[in-house]
Amino acid sequence: MNRLFFRFFVLVMLSITAATFVIYFLFARLFGDPLDDIARRQASAQIFLLEQYVDRAPPDEWLVRLNKVREVSDAQFDLVPLSQVNEALSTRQRTALARGEIVLDPSHKAFLRRVDLAGQRYIGSDDEVLRVSRLPIDLGQALAMEVLRYVVVALALLVPIALWSRAHWQALQRLSRVADEFGAGQLSARAHMRPSEAVYPLAERMNAMAERIQGLLESQKNLLHSVSHELRTPIARLEFAMELLAERMPDPQLVKRIAAMEGDLAELNGLVTELLSMSKLDDAHGPQRALFELEPLLRECAGALHPPPAQLHVDLGPMLGSLDGERRLLARALGNLLRNAQKYAARQVALSAQRVGGMVEIAVDDDGPGIPEAERERVFEPFYRLDRSRDRATGGFGLGLSIARKAVVLHGGSLAVEGSPLGGARFVMRLPDGVLAQ
Structure with a gap:
């Protein structure tokens, strides 16, 4: 559930980021680079002096006015070769410069301008361009303002989404707990919610x-x-x-x-x-637990086989300890496994138990025909029997293994069938840490 909402928030963040870039490039394509607008506003004083004061001077006074602007302005005014400028400009910028427009260069805090295309005011103006540098352009602050603007927009979107998602997440968590309880056998578990809730x-x-x-x-x-x-x-x-x-x-x-x-x-x-x-x-809602020694139970179940198989091997590891569970149920499960192995074994049946990683594993092996891999889960279904067992010689109703698995699962363990080293089938009963008692 957490993963679902985490992915949802990541998707929202990526969508906002993608929308930011799309808006930027779309506006740049249709209306020009937004950074140029910012730079133009920051350099508006120098542009105003050039357009409204120097450009409007009579032919014999333009140089005087330009020198006055140099004296009062912190910006630097230079004439640079047109060929040198054109090498650094894009095609669109070169076209704008040729039309007499101001071409901004925010990265160098400068702009370019051909003030007089006819060559009447600037000496050699056909081959030179006026370059105004050291302008008060600070794109870092502008970018920080733009980032802050988008962050505010993102928060304005994410906060309501987060509140809306939190309510859904809590409701879905309650539904998930009810589903877990119902799946665990608590058939009376129900979801209690207000009609106003979305779920x-x-x-x-x-x-x-x-x-x-x-x-x-x-x-x-x-x-x-x-x-x-x-x-x-x-x-x-x-x-x-x-x-x-x-x-x-x-x-x-x-x-x-x-x-x-x-x-x-x-x-x-x-x-x-x-x-x-x-x-x-x-x-059953759960086994009636009590502490009992595990090794005597295993030997008792092995000795209860009648008639005893030709060869019965019992290999119990050291320090099996005690078990906290219902002795009768586990004895029934183990007895069913041993009788099943005895039924199909040719000569040998083996019972082994050991502690592995904080768990106890009890294995029952036989040297019979084994169980095909495709049938290994189905043998635990009630009344399911393999073809070779549906005769009067072997008997059985197909319930023993199902009863054994139910008894083990009630103790929080698992029962599975594997291939046996003896050549037949191996049934492995695993009981978790919570069942073991030192």
Whole structure:
């Protein structure tokens, strides 16, 4: 947000600067150089004496009057060769000089003038030019006045723009905070603004959108929670009925089919349990934190794998310390990762943990087929499963990794999948500084 308004102010300043140069060159093109006007005003006394006193003298008195002007004026009057002067003038200035006009040279505090084009007053005036130098021309002060004028104009523009932008910036900051809170899971966050504020219509639309999203999410959670609970009753009745049926049916084939149906019911019951777990995580406003030792939790999760994999390597770094979080949630997340690795591993599963730069990293590796790079983010989506896992041999509902990521994110951490040194997949759980306790 700050960057947006900084760019806006830079754009305004550049626009004012560009407008200043455009105005200067446009006026210089149409009406002559403004600096010449300033120099002409500052040298107006000498120009007046020349035009109104010396020029109007009779032919036999012009030199006398010119000498009188030299005596009373601080300026220096000289005759210089016309050819030398023309070399230093532009075409426009040479044309003006030939017409008998005064040609100013502000940089040298001088002006040039051919007083008599007919050659009746100045001896050799056709080949010489009157040069008046040491004039009281001070363009530095004039330029400072021009700069001050433009600064006043710029401030007159920028102060109202700054006040207007500040009000918008504060309103947008409030909207940004509300959006952050809503994105962090505080679905009740709303933007409260006065109708007179310029961004009030945007705030109203954001609030309406938030209300709609909150309603949809709450309806989805309520539906998921209700359906999951309602499914448990018929599932329990079916399980009980099948147990009775299996006891009364001596036919081995029928018993086998009933056992398969019981397996389906167990799978359905497991799905309901996972759905309820997802619903609880979505309803959670934050983990119930408490200090616990991290190393015993990791060893406990590794020892809970059943049946144990052919090769299970546990490599825990020194000084893992304590963790401030909800032990049950993190154990659930780590258990899901280990069972996922066990499901796809050929022979090896590895669990490692270490402190890196003030963070703790917990990695679970396997030597299975791995996960294609294009699928690595999608495996955390609920019910998403790779093609090779959609068979009865591997099982699963596509919820374990989603539950694991939600549990880690609730602790302010992250969960990502990478390529494993063992050849399969590596799931890395990272917990930030705020979670660690020495």
